[in-house]
Amino acid sequence: MDPAQRDATFANDALKKAKPDYKVLIEIACTRTSEEDVASKTNGDFRKLLVAIISTYRYDGDEFDEGVAHSEANILHQAIENKVFSHDEIIRILSTRSKKQLNVTFNAFRNIYGTTITKVLLANPIDGEYLGSLRTAIRCIKYPQRYFAKHACTDLRDDIRYGDSGIYKALMFGNPSVIVTTPETCKKVLTDDDNFTPGWPISTIELIGKKSFIAxxxxxxxxxxxxxxxxxxxxxxxxxxxxxxxxxxxxxxxxxxxxxxxxxxxxxxxxxxxxxxxxxxxxxxxxxxxxxxxxxxxxxxxxxxxxxxxxxxxxxxxxxxxxxxxxxxxxxxxxxxxxxxxxxxxxxxxxxxxxxxxxxxxxxxxxxxxxxxxxxxxxxxxxxxxxxxxxxxxxxxxxxxxxxxxxxxxxxxxxxxxPSTQKGLTLKExxxxxxxxxxxxxxxxxxxxSLVVFREAKFDVNINGYTIPKGWKALVWFRSVHLNPKIYPNPKEFNPHRWDKEHKAGEFLPFGxxxxxxxxxxxxxxxxxxxxxxxxxxxxxxxxxxxxxxxxxxxxxxxxxxxxxxxxxxxxxx
Ligand code: HEM
Incomplete structure (x- = not known):
């Protein structure tokens, strides 16, 4: 299956469920365009939001306008206060403004109202799936990587049928993928050249080079x-x-x-x-x-x-x-x-x-x-x-x-x-x-x-009792290893003394x-x-x-x- 076919399959599965899986759709929306499918299979406010996100072109540069941010923070606040979460203005702002401009707007929102837009939305009782999807879209814009990682490591867990093994199944960059997040599984994928080959997304290969090491x-x-x-x-x-x-x-x-x-x-x-x-x-x-x-x-x-x-x-x-x-x-x-x-x-x-x-x-x-x-x-x-x-x-x-x-x-x-005669640093020093x-x-x-590196299974590969099917991507998720509280207590704290003791192989992989x-x-x-x-x-x-x-x-x-x-x-x- 090519990526487009796979997207269609995943989107179709998500849409066919008795309760459509909106998170899968939001993820596909953020990486691919499938307006017609989405428009024909969704409805109501959700369709309005999703189709707008998919089909509008966003400016991608770093410029922003503080005045616009201020005024749009007020518009967002007003709409949320009035509990009109699908207000046209909310959808216009989220779907047309650049990510930079939106982040400045969210900051202005926090400065003016003393709280974040996501917290204000959370304070509202879940209004069907729509409100949840709106929060997902805002989190994706604010913290793409954090959201991506959390999604990969927690939200997908229920869905994934690989138990509590540090192995997760996901749709990533348009490919069926398995994300590995423990020292043992990461090491296994990285060192098993018989079963894994580099599996970088086509966009990375096109930019870094079809004849570079990655391909x-x-x-x-x-x-x-x-x-x-x-x-x-x-x-x-x-x-x-x-x-x-x-x-x-x-x-x-x-x-x-x-x-x-x-x-x-x-x-x-x-x-x-x-x-x-x-x-x-x-x-x-x-x-x-x-x-x-x-x-x-x-x-x-x-x-x-x-x-x-x-x-x-x-x-x-x-x-x-x-x-x-x-x-x-x-x-x-x-x-x-x-x-x-x-x-x-x-x-x-x-x-x-x-x-x-x-x-x-x-x-x-x-x-x-x-x-x-x-x-x-x-x-x-x-x-x-x-x-x-x-x-x-x-x-x-x-x-x-x-x-x-x-x-x-x-x-x-x-x-x-x-010695006073020595000029610069030496290797010994x-x-x-x-x-x-x-x-x-x-x-x-x-x-x-390098938060993640990509491999692809050459054959059906068994890891810790789970099979990664041939052709699937294996994403080695370094960040989960490095921020695992069981390995590094209080992981976000910067503490060089952690290194006073040795760490086990695979627990520290900054260089792969x-x-x-x-x-x-x-x-x-x-x-x-x-x-x-x-x-x-x-x-x-x-x-x-x-x-x-x-x-x-x-x-x-x-x-x-x-x-x-x-x-x-x-x-x-x-
Ligand atoms: C703090 C600095 C650096 C970090 C964190 C870093 C991280 C990494 C990681 C994680 C990989 C493994 C990619 C994979 O498994 O697919 C890698 C590969 C690579 N790095 Fe670095 N790197 C750093 C500095 C450098 C420098 C200074 C050079 C060049 C002089 C370099 C050249 C390369 C090359 C050519 C590869 C591809 C190796 C291969 O596919 O055989 N890196 N780097």
Whole structure:
């Protein structure tokens, strides 16, 4: 069955039930378009809401209007006060306003009325299924990721027939899927290459590349992974990049401290991008970097968006960004090939060279499309994640003075013990950053940058006594593992001391596991540690909106990108 057929089957099942399953319909509405089916099979207020959500085009950008938010918060409040939950204005606002505008409106609602719109709706007795669906739609808009996770882990439980096993059946991204949420089941899926293959949604593959790792055969992946990861694996090979990273961290922090108010996250992402460009492309051209970085930002907004290739939608913009990225990479490949003029250097200069030179056992070289998709994937994976985790680690340290103090003392101790002739950080010193590495692990646990990865069952696979049918997706849900209170008591609390004790295999999977374990894990941790070392010793972050709301997709971040000032401060030992 193709996705559309599957959607139709699921929607049909939901509609045929004596009491239609409205949550399934809302989920399908959020990811696909099936107006005619829905319009013909539903009725009343529910149809009005659902058809409007499905069929209207929303602006997808970040701009918003405070005045509109204020006035529409009042309209929503008035309609709810009058208990006219299906008021045309409610439906117009929810179905036509951008998600950004709606979130500003919900905030304005809270500021004016001292309570949230969902709480006000909850205070009303359930008015058939409609009111429940209205709340579902609002929660999906406010907290897509939180709602998605909760839905996957609790609401679906009754439906799912897999008992209390940490395995859930669901319709996700248009595919029948099984979500695995325990350390054992996650590890099993990630390490069983005989039974599982990558199973990313088609939209992700189209944007990251049909010839990148996420869509590659097992053998080809093994060969190219070995080639590309050798230069970034293990701290010893990384020592080559340590000085470059450190110099750039120092100069960036100095620059930011003179800039006044900045989007801290945006600037860290630029820094991590510069580092990854240096390692993979030996390039520092500001011009190329700016162009690539801009396109990557747009690309990432589309990776988790609806696959609607229509102007105005995130996926459409991302698709265009991919085309621009491909063009930029193509010109770099062309230039490299022209410069060589048939000559193959003895030693590859960087990753791009290595990919141009590599041959398989039959002497076949990679074609341009393959080289470009692999580069495009690496540069993307190599800056977004480390950039976000660096920002969050800094943020958590600022929020928790006791951990900030302890981490700072550890860094001061490293400087105190350093011979006066030594200039910068050494690998040995990085290995001594015991507490700082706990801070980084704890940040990766709380934030869980990659909340889920996708696999597909090659055959009917038995896991813990349950069968995942051939062709079904298996979603490895890292977030449920990392926020499981049985493994991590009080899981949302940031507490680096959790890492004073060892955790069992599978309980901590920030970089995945198995043959697709993140090859950049050591590089990422080293980059983050170098940044925090200099930040702790010499700077502090003064956030403009310390309680700024958080957006979860495509990645967890404060909606103001951590707006603040980087200020110089003194180090006691320097
Ligand atoms: C804190 C930073 C990072 C996090 C949390 C992270 C997380 C992950 C995770 C969870 C996976 C597994 C995907 C799967 O199982 O399908 C992965 C794969 C990958 N990561 Fe990272 N990553 C980080 C940094 C990096 C860096 C710095 C690089 C590049 C230098 C990188 C390159 C890759 C690549 C190429 C893959 C695909 C591996 C494969 O399919 O064989 N990552 N990453």
């Amino acid at each position: 590659m055969s097992y053998e080809e992946h093994k060969r190219l992974r070995r080639l590309t990861s050798s230069s970034i694996n293990g701290m010893e090979s990384l020592s080559l990049y340590l000085t470059y990273i450190e110099e750039n961290v120092i100069s960036s922090l100095e620059k930011w401290s003179n800039m006044g108010e900045i989007e801290f996250l945006t600037h860290i992402r630029k820094l991590t991008f510069k580092i990854i460009m240096h390692i993979f492309l030996s390039s520092e051209s500001e011009h190329v970097m700016e162009a690539l970085e801009r396109e990557y930002t747009t690309l990432n907004y589309g990776v988790r968006a609806m696959r609607i290739n229509v102007p105005g939608f995130a996926y459409h913009k991302a698709f265009k960004a991919r085309k621009n990225l491909v063009n930029i990479f193509q010109s770099i490949v062309d230039e490299r090939k022209k410069l060589r003029n048939g000559y193959i250097p003895k030693k590859s200069k960087d990753m791009m060279d290595a990919l141009i030179d590599v041959e398989d056992e039959n002497g076949r070289k990679l074609d341009d499309e393959e080289i470009i998709d692999i580069m495009l994937m690496y540069l993307n994976a190599g800056h977004e994640s480390s950039g976000h985790i660096t920002m969050w680690a800094t943020y958590f340290l600022q929020k928790h003075p006791q951990y900030h103090q302890k981490a700072k003392e550890e860094q001061e101790e490293i400087i105190r013990k350093r 990085i290995r001594q950053m015991d507490f700082l590495y706990k801070v980084i692990d704890e940040t990766m646990r709380v934030i869980t940058f 596991a198995g043959t697709r374990l993140c090859p950049g894990n050591d590089l990422a941790k080293m980059e983050i540690a170098v940044f925090l070392h200099h930040f702790l010793l010499n700077y502090q972050l003064e956030q403009i909106n310390p309680n700024c709301p958080v957006r979860y997709l495509p990645h967890t971040r404060p909606i103001d990108n951590c707006l603040g000032r980087v200020k110089k401060c003194s180090s006691t030992s320097m």
